[in-house]
Amino acid sequence: MQESELRALIEDVRTGELPRRRFIQQMVGLGLTAPMASMMLMQAGIAQAQPAPAYKGTKRGGGGALKTLWWQGPTLLQPHFANGTKDQEGSRVFYEPLAVWDNDGNLVPILAAEIPTPQNGGVLEGGKVVRWRLKKGVTWHDGKPFTADDCVFTWEFVRDPASACVTISVYKDVTVTKVDDHTILVSFKKPTPFWATAFVAAEGMVIPKHLFGPYAGAKSRDAPTNLKPVGTGPYKFVDFKPGDVVLGAVNKDYHMPNRPFFDTIEMKGGGDATSAARAVLQTGEYDYAWNLQVEDEVLKRMEAGGKGKAHIVPGGDIEFIQVNVTDPWNEVDGERGSVKSKHFAFSDPKVREAMALLCDKKSMQEFIYGRTGFATANFMNNPERFRSKNTKWEFNIEKANALLDGAGWKKGGDGIREKGGKKMKFVFQTSINGTRQKEQAIVKQAAQKAGIDLELKSVSASVFFSSDVANPDTYQKFWADLQMYTTTMTAPDAERFMDQFKSDEVSQKANKWSGRNICRYVNPEYDKINAAASSELDLVKRAAMYIQMNDMVVNDYAVIPLISRPRVRGGNTKLVTTLSGWDLDFSALHNWYRESSPG
């Protein structure tokens, strides 16, 4: 996919030959996110699609109770302290950002009066400065007016390291200044093509200055509002029990007409995914359930009753295998898996390629995931002319055998290949999770036929994903030959996501294994393109670069992408939700309503 081809496509969208939605789908197919694609169109001066006015509510409130189930309940309601999405979702009921991402990657204004674009003078100096115009007449739940001061304060609050906010990375390198009561300027240190980070989506929720003002910095934990949120959102705070329940009631002064639909909202936590699915799909006790990590078979059986259905929302999460090119078993320079060492087999690209050929992604999709996963949609769903010749995947044991034969690995008497006295035995690790163990088994079966002995190792998730420096089994140490997990792409921009292959991010002893390059992939050319991409102002050029980087790691077999995992949510058949794969579930909560029963 070349830059020129992208430009041609964008032209097609401009002339109307290519529907906007198709363009975004194609970009997603290439490994870009919908918001990135949408920003590209915006830079080219193509207006955003008007989101379909799906909302059919005719008056505020009166819709009864909205009961939602989260098998991990929110533990805190301060959006900038959030430990994970569950906390962001809980906060999102009450707090709002300036804009959110819809499922097609459009920016939709919430507290902003309009989305800044180069055309309306909102994006200045090529994205170095962004001018946000705020909606007028918005009030906090306690009646105080919402102004630019609150935005400036949110920035000051979050960027102070003493406040210990998890969103600090979004705000620490920007400067926010007030122009007037309803206009702010967000200035970046350098021109930033993907500027929609601060005040946007999950990390952009604005908190009230008049309540958090006295608690900035080290006192941040003492703010009473941490537990009793006062926001601008569609529902007002009623009650909160950490880990158990969040209750809200209709905000009679909400700033959007006829919204919200429901009188009350409940977020109930605890339990497990299967019983959550049951409560929504089978008994209808609840209206909506988050993250149904349940086998598709089971979901289908529950849906049969007709009370609820599963919503499958495409997103950026991917289940993949990392191939270790360093030696995980022997210490070199005082550490296992040192970048200076070489893996006895995987340092040969042919062996890595053979390994990739042995991953039967299709069976994984068919027999394990069903509707809830797609065999690396990345390179499959594209029109033929975009498919890079080197990035297709196949499952082919004969070819793998031929490759390994060619690389000098001969089968021994026990059917296991060896070379130079070294047997082809690999340790393949992942976290304990029924689905993952099945995937491991599928790979092992194929590997056996190619003369590779895979030892399957599964580590308790709380150990595998911990950042415990003392533990040898964490995914960050990657002291195994192969490992598998899902990396989530919650950010709409690929920049941080693609840091995962930068050589200065290598996870090693020197950085206490906190580097993000877990598979310790080192490629000077990749670094060069990555550096160029981060300062590239032209979004189309930048997108082409990310596609190139994506192809590079896949063709080098540093990673083997397996399954693209959409989000799976459960909803009552009558509940109409507006879900986005690029933002929180509750990013458009104000638009949720219930269809009246027929007749």
Add this chain to the structure above:
Amino acid sequence: MGRYLLRRLLIALPSLLGISVVLFTVLALAPGDPFSEMALNSNVPPEVQANLRRQFGLDDPIWQRYFRWLVAMLQGQWGFSFISRVDVDKLILGRLPVTLAVIGASQVLALMIALPVGIYSAARPYSWFDRIASTLAFVGFSLPTFFTGLLLILLFSIKLDWLPFVFRADISGSGWDWWWQHIKQSIMPVLVLGLFQGASWTRYVRSAMLDVIRLDYVTTARSKGLREYAVIMKHVVRNALIPVVTLVALTMPQVFGGAIVTEQIFRVPGIGSLLIDAILRNDTPVIMAVTFVLSCLVILFNLIADLLYGWLDPRISYR
């Protein structure tokens, strides 16, 4: 008596200290850390995590952390949860009412089953009633609560659609409706826990009764011509219940501790689910506080059981 009490309390202090040391070291040595959820999120840079660890003092040596905790605890400060950044005592107090109600009700149910069934079985050993009761009791305590819980859900929630299986502590409404909804949602968890506990207590009551019923004084009472009812209730039950009272007193800490498995199945927001969530998220201050309070209660109820025992059985004296 007073001196005995004082001595017991003094002995309790070093054991509590010892318990806290063991708990703290085990927790500190256990793998995992409270911010692992952030590690997978590509938006949160590792520095944020490192900064939080530093702020919450997780990078200090274990002994420093222990003494910090101990000093704070002695001053009545239980610390705050790393995950929700809320004070631990608030978290525990928030969960206490539901725990006491649900677990308490199940214990009452267990007693209401165990006493009559156990007494009647022992009064007529190897009768049909005794055989059936014994069989049911064996079935009752052999079936784990997660199994009976799921069975009840399948039957009452999914097949019959009578009872809700998601427990909501925050039911709005008042009066009869409020009570009715609470009772409706409590039926299944209380049944599961009560039947399990009741089954084992039934066996216990029965054997305690059988120990007493064949003593000479019972025969004497019978030969005096007392009615069977009076013999059993006045002479046998009173004495047989002494060990049962001790047993019940010793299970009282459980009422506060909640029932982890059952609470998880029915989403009861009790102390058990608080504990398991804290363990899964490596939220050390919460785990520490809950387990420590439980050990205090175990020690306290041991003392109470001993005192009760002496009061019920005058032959025992305190020295």
